[in-house]
Amino acid sequence: MNYLKMLFDLYQLKKQTRFTRKQIHTLQNEKLKKLLHYAWEHSDYYRRTFEKAGITKEQLNILPLSCFPTISKKELLEHFDEIVADRELKQEEIRAFDEQAAVDRKPYKGKYHVVHSSGSTGKPGYFIYDESAWNSMLLGIIRAALWGMSMPQIVKLLLGKPRIVYIAATDGRYGGAMAVGDGIDGVGASQMYLDINEPLEEWVKKLGEFRPNIVIGYPSAIKIMAELVEKGENCCECEAGNFLWRTTGSVS
Numbered sequence: 001m002n003y004l005k006m007l008f009d010l011y012q013l014k015k016q017t018r019f020t021r022k023q024i025h026t027l028q029n030e031k032l033k034k035l036l037h038y039a040w041e042h043s044d045y046y047r048r049t050f051e052k053a054g055i056t057k058e059q060l061n062i063l064p065l066s067c068f069p070t071i072s073k074k075e076l077l078e079h080f081d082e083i084v085a086d087r088e089l090k091q092e093e094i095r096a097f098d099e100q101a102a103v104d105r106k107p108y109k110g111k112y113h114v115v116h117s118s119g120s121t122g123k124p125g126y127f128i129y130d131e132s133a134w135n136s137m138l139l140g141i142i143r144a145a146l147w148g149m150s151m152p153q154i155v156k157l158l159l160g161k162p163r164i165v166y167i168a169a170t171d172g173r174y175g176g177a178m179a180v181g182d183g184i185d186g187v188g189a190s191q192m193y194l195d196i197n198e199p200l201e202e203w204v205k206k207l208g209e210f211r212p213n214i215v216i217g218y219p220s221a222i223k224i225m226a227e228l229v230e231k232g233e234n235c236c237e238c239e240a241g242n243f244l245w246r247t248t249g250s251v252s
Helices: 004-016 021-042 044-052 057-061 073-078 091-100 129-147 149-159 175-186 200-210 219-230
Strands: 115-116 127-130 163-168 190-195 214-217 244-247
Touching: 004 149, 004 163, 021 044, 021 057, 073 149, 091 115, 115 175, 129 175, 129 190, 163 175, 163 200, 163 219, 175 190, 190 200, 200 219, 214 219
Parallel strands: 163 190, 163 214, 214 244
Antiparallel strands: 115 127
């Protein structure tokens, strides 16, 4: 993720926060039409499902989203190879990569970013991004994380080389862990992962050594860390309430 391009794209995205309701609605419709046409042309599953619902190609531009069939996680797992638009992607090959390769942020086949759900309801579901889609997603996360800041404030923050800790489940290719790591790399910050399952004694030790000034993670984890700071644990750069706290969820 190129640093200067990221700042420019972030600036473009932040301009959209000043859009009128009509402008936002127009932009959403344009993107939806583009997405529906792409699915029709490149996904066997979606074209078949649309046709089964009585939807023609000509109707893609005029039907409201409520007219289109929904998809469940169960259906995604069963029809993955037909759903994805890239014929190079096969679910079982991705699953083998996930099980055999080290858990890091190296792209699958050198060009696909792989994240998975927790698998709490059965087998984990896989979600694949090419470089363009991944960068778009990262920009969305960065914009949300720095929502209340102006571009000059963001630039000032990043020039200060912030130290960012991410507290969550880090033992797999979870969306949060993969995205936060690449996002932090993209803004040129220092980073540390802190696994949610580690003992609190390890938290205090590692945080005391790293001394972060930005904390990202599960709401429950951030609450625990805030309580540690309030109790006077020497684990962070600033006093309680003087942090930039951000929360994130996991793909489920």
